[in-house]
Amino acid sequence: MRVVLITVGSRGDAEPFCSLASELAECDHRVDLFLQMDMRHLAPKEAAAETNVTVHELPFSSQDFYQFVASPSHGSGHPNPRVKFVGIIADVIAELLLPCNSEVAAIVEGSDAVVASSLARPLAIALGEKYGMPVCLVQLQPMIPTGEFPHYSNTDRCIDAIIGKGQMKGEERKKNAATYWELERFQFDFLEERLSVTYSDLGLATAPDFSLYQDILSGSNDQFFAINAFSLEVVPLCRDGGMNISNVGPLADGYVPNDWSPPLDLVKFLETCEEPPICIGYGSMSLDKGDVILETLESLKTKAVIVGPKEYFQGDSEWSHKNIFFVPSAPYAWLLPQCSMMFSHGGAGVVNATLRAGIPAIISPLMGDQFFWAKLLEKKGLGVQAGGSLPTITKNEMVDAIKRGLKCTESSKQLGGTIQNGTQGVKMLVCILESKCERN
Known part of the structure; x- marks a missing residue:
């Protein structure tokens, strides 16, 4: 099995993918790992990785994100501060990652699966549409739409629901789910024009459609599947996710590179x-x-x-x-x-x-x-x-x-x-990838 991993963000976004690359390599799978140049030092270097992992540097660093903070191209005037944050994220994706589409596509072609972080999701979905392989979308925060608690940016309401102060029913569940879809729609709209250029660059006849994102995030699309990679001991399992949403827990909380030794x-x-x-x-x-x-x-x-x-x-x-x-x-x-x-x-x-x-x-x-x-x-x-x-x-x-x-x-x-005492999430994810690729 050959898997392409694409991670964009902070150290906390890169380490789970380095951990996954290491685990895949230990299982004798081949890995192409795309990560920012300032995260290169986190990539696995142990013996199995030297043989099975190829690292590709994305030509930007996390410091480049700050250029979009003051004046994002979308969302800065919205009364909801989270929408401005979505605008910043959209600019990071569009201006830094999407221009790398041809280099990433050249490596993805012929692979068996793609695994992407949240910021790499739009590019990964486009590549999945082009090549037809399974695409795994890793969520390090509770961002899959659910009626059980609102989006985490509604902090107090979200926490009250999680710790069980109120049972969510009927209209409350709809309102909770709407807090996710509203932000997803904003990000899609902020990216749509620039993402259409990427689709054209990749030779795709049709531009992206929000209904596909709805299917994916609802767990109803068999090609694209989502992984919740956060602690279920802290954030409870949601019972309203579709068949293609899995909960494995953190991927890097126990990750120590084999080649690392303490000073x-x-x-x-x-x-x-x-x-x-x-x-x-x-x-x-x-x-x-x-x-x-x-x-x-x-x-x-x-x-x-x-x-x-x-x-x-x-x-x-x-x-x-x-x-x-x-x-x-x-x-x-x-x-x-x-x-x-x-x-x-x-x-x-x-x-x-x-x-x-x-x-x-x-x-x-x-x-x-x-x-x-x-x-x-x-x-x-x-x-x-x-x-x-x-x-x-x-x-x-x-x-x-x-x-x-x-x-x-x-x-x-x-x-x-x-x-x-539990099973490490990274081992569970490798098993899921093996199963998806075998069925594909």
Whole structure:
């Protein structure tokens, strides 16, 4: 089986696909992995991958996304701020990914299946229409339309429904489902003209039609199928999805590349900590709160491992020099089980790794689904939200969040044990792909 994987987004979007590539390679399948040039270092490099995985760099990085944030071509004047976010996403897809269609198509031709992240979905659907192979659409957040709870951008209503404050019936279910379809329609409309050019470039006679997207996201299209790749222990299984929607759980929460080995000085630092340190990391996001973080840690006299560029942290004192370890990058699946809690922006990838590690999640969100994860985990007693948002967080808010987070230690540990004893999502997805390709 030869599978083409296409991922666009942050580190949290890339790692699940690198994990899937590694698992497919171990099962002796061939993989072509498309990912951004700034995510190349995450690609698997173990022996099986050297033989079975070919990495293709997309000619842009996550930093290129920010050019569309201030003035997206669509949605900026809409009263719903989520529509502006959809406009930003549409520009990222249209201006960065779709121009790569011919290069990706040349690799997809002759393959057995395509697996795509959310931002790569429109291109993957077009390629599926052209070549007729199975296309798997991976959702790292709960984005498949359902009547059981509204889209996560309706944060409070969504969380109330998830934790069972109200049973959804009749008109409520219709209203919930409509919150998804409204945003899907906006994204389709924002992309339609530019996506039609891509269809023409690929030699497709007809332009995309929204009814196809409706069929796919309802689970009623046998060629295109969706995978929910988030923790079902936190977000419940929806019972109104179609036959072609599967729930496997996270793909990268246990992923440690076989060729990776921890820096010896990091190992030594962890061994000398009398109590597990806090881990702090913000993925591929820029950070201007480094000094606040250092002041917080020193005031609590709490040791920490900080994952990311050290240049964000300029207020280095004698105490922080001895008690804080900086590492540019480290697999959270390896690091977090050795820490007491995880302080992050709350992206889906780091949330899943934190849950599996069985430690509290302290989230200072910035955008998108991060606010949803922060509030949901706090409601479930698995973590806390630190302040209102990352750009405005203060030292006092950080101190308070860390103290409150300690109260979530036992419940987090219990959930972590449950997740660790279950089947890894990446193994389940490989089985699904094998079955789909065999039937095709």
